[in-house]
Amino acid sequence: MNKIILITGASSGMGKSTANILHKKGYKVYGAARRMHEMKDLQNKGMSIISLDLTKDESIVNCVNTIIEKEGRIDVLINNAGYGSYGTVEDVSIEEAKRQFEVNIFGLARITQLILPNMRANNYGRIVNISSMGGKIYMPLGAWYFATKHALEGWSDCLRLEVKPFGIDVAIVEPGGIKTSWGNIAADNLRKTSGTGAYATFANKVADGLEKMNSTNTFTEVDVLGAVIAKAATGKKPKIRYLKGYMAKTTVTVRKWLGDRIYDKIIMSQFK
Numbered sequence: 001m002n003k004i005i006l007i008t009g010a011s012s013g014m015g016k017s018t019a020n021i022l023h024k025k026g027y028k029v030y031g032a033a034r035r036m037h038e039m040k041d042l043q044n045k046g047m048s049i050i051s052l053d054l055t056k057d058e059s060i061v062n063c064v065n066t067i068i069e070k071e072g073r074i075d076v077l078i079n080n081a082g083y084g085s086y087g088t089v090e091d092v093s094i095e096e097a098k099r100q101f102e103v104n105i106f107g108l109a110r111i112t113q114l115i116l117p118n119m120r121a122n123n124y125g126r127i128v129n130i131s132s133m134g135g136k137i138y139m140p141l142g143a144w145y146f147a148t149k150h151a152l153e154g155w156s157d158c159l160r161l162e163v164k165p166f167g168i169d170v171a172i173v174e175p176g177g178i179k180t181s182w183g184n185i186a187a188d189n190l191r192k193t194s195g196t197g198a199y200a201t202f203a204n205k206v207a208d209g210l211e212k213m214n215s216t217n218t219f220t221e222v223d224v225l226g227a228v229i230a231k232a233a234t235g236k237k238p239k240i241r242y243l244k245g246y247m248a249k250t251t252v253t254v255r256k257w258l259g260d261r262i263y264d265k266i267i268m269s270q271f272k
Helices: 013-024 036-044 057-071 094-122 143-166 182-194 200-215 222-234 248-258 260-269
Strands: 004-008 028-033 048-051 076-079 125-130 168-175 241-244
Touching (some): 004 013, 004 094, 013 036, 013 222, 028 057, 036 048, 048 057, 076 094, 076 222, 094 168, 125 143, 168 248, 222 241, 241 248
Parallel strands (some): 004 028, 004 076, 028 048, 125 168, 168 241
């Protein structure tokens, strides 16, 4: 039976790459995002697209109900949508902090809740949550973003244990540095939030660093991660975690084995 796959955040980057890979493999793909016009290319290739705003419950409910009413089921959910809100803890408004959690955690959790009954009824399902190496490490001036990714790691682990008896697998993908617009967007946001004031010097150095890293050819091609996500979504025995991308394994290993004090020194030395 051809699997029905829903990918959130399919308008760009890893989400779009994964959609293209899975479509070529013959799966029935639904791409979901706020920016419908950015998914027209997916639609032109024969994929289905649907509007989804993870900050609005009505949009989430409509997305899930529309697919289940048409297809009868959703076999695989790839929770890819998310963004990085950068700025100091002092400067970022609590309203923005809540929005970061609303998109990266609560919206993700809500769409998962709505799909789980259908998966349980079919005694089959696969949920792939796109975290980050940031779920295992930390960097300065991204407290709220890293907090959401750390939360997603623990949330996914608990979910995996809960749903396993119903034939549902949960996998986590932890990308490292990927060639997308993410770094430049985060840098722009950082400058707007903390580019002036008490933290200005440090904030601008970090923003410069984000842009510099994003402009190099060292970051991993987005299709490499697309292939990893597709494997996590459709492989017979998925791993619990997939750590892939520029500096992902190295950075996580350094933090794990050298300890937080040394990790702090290494990270801060990059911004002197």
